[in-house]
Amino acid sequence: MQFSIYRFNPETDRKPYMQEYVLEESAIRPGMMLLDALLAIKAGDDTLGFRRSCGEGVCGSDGMNINGRNGLACITPLNELKTPIVIRPLPGLPVIRDLIVDMEVFYRQYRAVRPWLINNDPVPEVEHRQSPSEREQLDGLYECILCACCSTSCPSFWWNPDKFLGPASLLQAWRFLADSRDQAANERLDELDGPFRLFRCHTIMNCVDVCPKGLNPTRAIGHIKELMVKQSF
Amino acid sequence: MNLPRRKFDTLIIGAGGGGLRAALQLSQADARVAVVSKVFPTRSHTVAAQGGVNAALANVLPDNWHWHMFDTVKGSDYLGDQDAIEYMCRAAPQAVYELEHFGVPFSRQQDGRIYQRRFGGQSRDFGGEQAARTCAAADRTGHAILHTLYQQNLRAKTHFFDEFFAIDLVRDREGYILGAFVMEIATGEVMIIEAKTTLIATGGVGQLFRTNTNALINTGDGMAMALRAGIPLQDMEFVQFHPTGIAGKGMLISEGARGEGGFLVNCEGERFMERYAPQAKDLASRDVVSRAIATEIRGGRGCGPGKDHVLLRLDHLDSDMIRKRLPAIRDMVLTFLHLDLCDTPAPVAPTVHYTMGGIPTNRFGQVVVPENQGPEETMPGLYAAGECACVSVHGGNRLGGNSLLDILVFGRAAANHIIGYLAENRYHRPMSDEEAEKSMARLARWDKRGEGESIDGLRTELGNVMEDYCGVFRTEEILKEGISRVEELVRRMDDATLKDHSRIFNTARVEAMELENLMDVALATVISAYSRKESRGAHSRMDYPDRDDLHWLRHSLYFREDRSIDYKPVRTKPLSVDAFPPKARTY
Numbered sequence: 001m002q003f004s005i006y007r008f009n010p011e012t013d014r015k016p017y018m019q020e021y022v023l024e025e026s027a028i029r030p031g032m033m034l035l036d037a038l039l040a041i042k043a044g045d046d047t048l049g050f051r052r053s054c055g056e057g058v059c060g061s062d063g064m065n066i067n068g069r070n071g072l073a074c075i076t077p078l079n080e081l082k083t084p085i086v087i088r089p090l091p092g093l094p095v096i097r098d099l100i101v102d103m104e105v106f107y108r109q110y111r112a113v114r115p116w117l118i119n120n121d122p123v124p125e126v127e128h129r130q131s132p133s134e135r136e137q138l139d140g141l142y143e144c145i146l147c148a149c150c151s152t153s154c155p156s157f158w159w160n161p162d163k164f165l166g167p168a169s170l171l172q173a174w175r176f177l178a179d180s181r182d183q184a185a186n187e188r189l190d191e192l193d194g195p196f197r198l199f200r201c202h203t204i205m206n207c208v209d210v211c212p213k214g215l216n217p218t219r220a221i222g223h224i225k226e227l228m229v230k231q232s233f
Numbered sequence: 234m235n236l237p238r239r240k241f242d243t244l245i246i247g248a249g250g251g252g253l254r255a256a257l258q259l260s261q262a263d264a265r266v267a268v269v270s271k272v273f274p275t276r277s278h279t280v281a282a283q284g285g286v287n288a289a290l291a292n293v294l295p296d297n298w299h300w301h302m303f304d305t306v307k308g309s310d311y312l313g314d315q316d317a318i319e320y321m322c323r324a325a326p327q328a329v330y331e332l333e334h335f336g337v338p339f340s341r342q343q344d345g346r347i348y349q350r351r352f353g354g355q356s357r358d359f360g361g362e363q364a365a366r367t368c369a370a371a372d373r374t375g376h377a378i379l380h381t382l383y384q385q386n387l388r389a390k391t392h393f394f395d396e397f398f399a400i401d402l403v404r405d406r407e408g409y410i411l412g413a414f415v416m417e418i419a420t421g422e423v424m425i426i427e428a429k430t431t432l433i434a435t436g437g438v439g440q441l442f443r444t445n446t447n448a449l450i451n452t453g454d455g456m457a458m459a460l461r462a463g464i465p466l467q468d469m470e471f472v473q474f475h476p477t478g479i480a481g482k483g484m485l486i487s488e489g490a491r492g493e494g495g496f497l498v499n500c501e502g503e504r505f506m507e508r509y510a511p512q513a514k515d516l517a518s519r520d521v522v523s524r525a526i527a528t529e530i531r532g533g534r535g536c537g538p539g540k541d542h543v544l545l546r547l548d549h550l551d552s553d554m555i556r557k558r559l560p561a562i563r564d565m566v567l568t569f570l571h572l573d574l575c576d577t578p579a580p581v582a583p584t585v586h587y588t589m590g591g592i593p594t595n596r597f598g599q600v601v602v603p604e605n606q607g608p609e610e611t612m613p614g615l616y617a618a619g620e621c622a623c624v625s626v627h628g629g630n631r632l633g634g635n636s637l638l639d640i641l642v643f644g645r646a647a648a649n650h651i652i653g654y655l656a657e658n659r660y661h662r663p664m665s666d667e668e669a670e671k672s673m674a675r676l677a678r679w680d681k682r683g684e685g686e687s688i689d690g691l692r693t694e695l696g697n698v699m700e701d702y703c704g705v706f707r708t709e710e711i712l713k714e715g716i717s718r719v720e721e722l723v724r725r726m727d728d729a730t731l732k733d734h735s736r737i738f739n740t741a742r743v744e745a746m747e748l749e750n751l752m753d754v755a756l757a758t759v760i761s762a763y764s765r766k767e768s769r770g771a772h773s774r775m776d777y778p779d780r781d782d783l784h785w786l787r788h789s790l791y792f793r794e795d796r797s798i799d800y801k802p803v804r805t806k807p808l809s810v811d812a813f814p815p816k817a818r819t820y
Contacts, residue, residue, distance in 0.1 A: 009735055009737055010737060011735050011736060011737050012735065031482075031569065031570075033569075042689070042740075043687070043689040043690075045732070046687075046688065046689070046731055046732050046733050046740075046741035046744075047732055047733040047735070047741065049738050049739075049740050050740070051272075051276075052449055053272055053276050053278070053448040053449055053450045054276075054278070054280065054281050054448040054449075055448065055449060055484075056281070056484050056565060056569075057565070057568065058280050058281050058373075058376060058561075059272075059275070059276040059277075059278075059280050059281070059448060060275065060276060061272065061273075061276045075568050077568075096419055096737065096738050097735075097737050097738040098738075100738050102419075103273070107273075111387055114388070115384050115387070116335075116336060116381075116384040116385055116387065116388045117334075117335065117336030117381075117384075119334070123334055124330075124334075125330070126330055126346075127329075127330055127333040127334075127339070127346060127347050128333060128334070129344070129345030129346065130341050130345050131341065131343075131345050132340075132341045132342070132343060132345075134341075134345075135338065135339075135340065135341045138338045142338045142370075142373075142377060142380070143373060143376070143561075145275070145280075145376070146273075146275055176336075179336070179338075181336070182336075
């Protein structure tokens, strides 16, 4: 099986290049994921750099661009990929080395939406009550693993990473707006106002297409816009 | 050379749930905290915890902390320290309510209170009917907790050193830990983080074994750092095999799957747990269920062409319930096995999951070592919490739902003790350049060039050796062979070299240092297992099939320097209630 993998080490390389690797058919087991293949390649060439941890799609470490589409290597079945398999780092972020990108812009956007529960009531002795239907509002939102597959597939993010907050952060903004326990809706909405932070989303929906957890940031962004309209009357 | 130095009140190594819970408590108390993590915090392995966290909230069924305590002591096969267990079980409800206040999206029941599910080893009224004690956010409880704790730390402005690898603790001549020698992975730059107090919260060491449920980062770094600083590891022979790892692959299927009504069958379709645990059946303690599965397989009643697994059935349950309560597990099984738990059973086998042993601490998270005065002298300023520590609340076998509880309760307890310590110890102790630079050699060693053993090859061999010679069923002969094989691998590590000598995000070098850590912990594990001549909890010796309280109701301590074992008594006296004396353990 043939692989073409993006390589770049700023210490030794003047510019990035694609390196070809071959994994013998004998090394390929049924049910193998792309991450297994990358680990097998790395066993023969320890200089190949990529992040990985849980191996089951919950930690969000191994987001990469696989045959032109962002995804997690650990839950991408090898046999569903056309060969040669072309692997590049997530687009739109500076490359540190090989498939490893500098995610600081992405994390800064996340911090910018104040992704924490704000509740100013006296702290109760027990839990806040939340009905099952109120809790259901958080499904499809809290599951985000911060892998950055969505934001780095979004053209609005590519053009304005410093001003547009990107789908992942906006999904989290809605996660707290939608939480019956949160009391900072007005402040949150004020902070999202303006031509860029939220409104640079042009509903291209690449984010929805690539999310490895099946989440829908575009819909969340739509909900925020609706709420803003409602609040302005 | 002059190493760059940064100074903080507290250094926390590890950004899983234990580290982050402690960091939050400290930041809220206005301590200056540095959290060093080799991965971005939300990549830590807490994120993978599925089923939930135990607390006697009594939201679903009657419950109280004392029953929880009994179950935990019994689950530990009486090796748990009863003062720490009482403390944890009493603190559990508050720990869960705090999480809820921080924003954790717990599942809810109709009245709006936190949903609790049934889990293994839980009972009402000291061994009676099944309890429902495990607070859950669907089957993503660890994810929900880890992200929430990270979010609250952002709010509290905790100082994070993301993707920094801690290489070694810095210890002065008098034995004080003064901080750690760390490397920024992205640049290869090294520095010293000086701290008045250091908390090790680096998690477990599942990567010792070929097949495990753990993330690749679970390499026992903190345990090995402690060993190299002269601190023993406690009860390392107790390695938990989770009954339901996906056969041959290792991914975890939460005990919640059985808690929601699933059960195990052998190749004859028999619900065999009824024979091994007539009352609790599939919700017996993990060591009991894992041993039962292994016994079925050894008896030729395994499933599949290799007869090497059993089946977990959920197909009799309401599929809407499965989609609602176990959505991530259903997705995972779809992804990795292409089958739907709603209508097809999944192949499962006992899989290495959790490290009961670790760095010995007391219930304040203080690291305790045998010194002149007794077996549990505190090391001033040094703390450990979570899976890397051994308090010991899990003893010989951890109950499902008690590990998230452990990290929350003892992360917070350690932080609270640290706050008191900082008030009395206002200044950093002086650190000489010589002390700071001792750890340089450990890093420089990987600059060696030329042909040599490969890290990947040695790591694979280590996983195979540990699985074959330190598995579910152990004997003197097998373990003896295991020790000599691990020792051989440790010798061969000296000949290992890397091809990658770059300073920039050199993952090969990190993996090499992780393997060194694994090797140190492997020796601790196999030598401790060889030394304990009884069967207790997860440690099952075919040549000593019974528990032997007369000789072995004691903790083992492994020392790296001379690869020796020492022992200390179990703390059988609780804080306020009567002790639970050892009894025969049936479920």
